[in-house]
Amino acid sequence: NGQSTNSNEKKLAFQNIPRLPREVTPFASFTNVIELDQRGPLFQGPGAKRDTGRYKVRPTDDDSMKRAKKFSMEQSVKYVLVRQQQHQQRAQLDLIKKQQALLLMCR
Secondary structure, three states, X not given: OHHHHHHHHHHHHHHOOOOOOOOOOOOOOOOOXXXXXXXXXXXXXXXXXXXXXXXXXXXXXXXXXXXXXXXXXXXXXXXXXXXXXXXHHHHHHHHHHHXXXXXXXXX
């Protein structure tokens, strides 16, 4: 007798579970994708095959490349030095602030 009431409670609890609509369930019927006509030119994307051969560089371009590399190296070194100087100034300022705070606390 106790088991029959228990099974009835399970059936009622199972019936009270909300169900998803049919179009949300994974077993809903598949709808066909609409194919659209292409308009405009078709461009190759980043995944397209490319020519793997190296390009010939003219002597004038070679000189320009060397100057560009030299310039970029100079700019990189300059940037690193500026950042290093900023870091040192910040560290020095922090040290001065700590010393001032210590002096004020000792008074």
